[in-house]
Amino acid sequence: MATDKPSKPLKLVVTGGAGYIGSVCTARLLEAGHEVVVVDDLSTGHADAVPSGARFVEGDAAEVAGTLLAERFDGVLHFAAKSLVGESMQDPGTYWRGNVVTSLRLLDAMRAHGTPRLVFSSTAATYGEPEQTPIPETAPTRPTNTYGATKLAIDHAITSYARAHGLAAVSLRYFNVAGAHGELGERHATETHLIPLVLQVAAGRREQVQIYGDDYPTDDGTAIRDYIHVTDLADAHLLALEHAQPGHHRIYNLGNGAGFSVRQVIETCREVTGHPIPAVVAPRRAGDPAVLVAASDRAREELGWKPERADLRTMVSDAWEFHRGRHGAR
Ligand SMILES: NC(=O)c1ccc[n+]([C@@H]2O[C@H](COP(=O)([O-])OP(=O)(O)OC[C@H]3O[C@@H](n4cnc5c(N)ncnc54)[C@H](O)[C@@H]3O)[C@@H](O)[C@H]2O)c1
């Protein structure tokens, strides 16, 4: 596969590389022969999640990159962000400062030091409530939550910087990321994501899971999401690095094109774990769209991306192995 043999090893900064997705991408980049420096403030990440083989610098993405990029890097993969929909509705200032201001400072540092490539973690939340499903990249962007609005603002800034300053940029709009990559998985002090919360019930660390709303216009009334395996997602980053073109900002949706309701996810977790997983219906969570499913044809056609772990059961099984393993008791 193209991701195993890069045309040439690159020297890269990974912001947020101590987090869930950034740590898995760092592992894949190292496996592919690239040199990686992780910058992370450990606000939601863990130093022990940074794969050995990467250099780790603790600190703010913009602050550290400002000096670090003087060492001449081939590119930045920018994962560092605040990324919780509910929190973004309650505390918007933290999201505008933490996401938009930080990213602008990072872009300015890249420009100042002539760093040529950027791969940015954008999100399905930029689209808001879609008019059509699955969602193509050409769909209107009308985010329903502050988190999505900040990511969209950064996407716009990247487009301008690419056009004006020749940056080779790719934004990857992830849908719902799930699963684990061996010892690297989702591990947040305050967990809000559905699959890890459900698995915490199965692991006996939580009594029940709440279903946020069963009055959505879907077959079983619960919200539908498109889940993508974190390893497949990481592979797309390697391809994005290879395909980024100077002066262009390309945007790609990353999902499997299949939607699963909250109830279906819980049911799959019951099947995988053999645990009854009690679930109770609670009010909707502010800012949540009813259905988010990706059309990822552009990534398949232009990047040659091909997800190899598209089955929800595989994602839940890998996440369950992770939760039962070394990090299960945390
Ligand atoms: N998890 C998903 O389903 C999903 C979906 C779409 C997009 N994303 C995006 O992917 C990226 C990674 O998400 P994740 O799920 O791995 O989250 P995460 O919280 O596990 O990882 C984020 C990492 O960034 C670090 N960080 C945050 N702000 C920082 C700053 N200012 N300077 C330095 N480090 C900082 C955190 O300590 C953490 O290690 C985010 O940009 C998120 O918006 C995630």
Ligand SMILES: O=c1ccn([C@@H]2O[C@H](COP(=O)(O)OP(=O)(O)O[C@H]3O[C@H](CO)[C@H](O)[C@H](O)[C@H]3O)[C@@H](O)[C@H]2O)c(=O)[nH]1
């Ligand atoms: O205890 C819970 C947790 C979640 N949900 C529901 O499960 C679905 C998935 O929720 P998650 O919190 O797991 O994920 P989100 O869809 O809110 O958000 C994720 O995917 C988005 C894109 O789709 C963003 O990119 C964001 O970064 C990322 O957190 C939502 O309908 C949510 O309301 C519940 O019913 N109960």
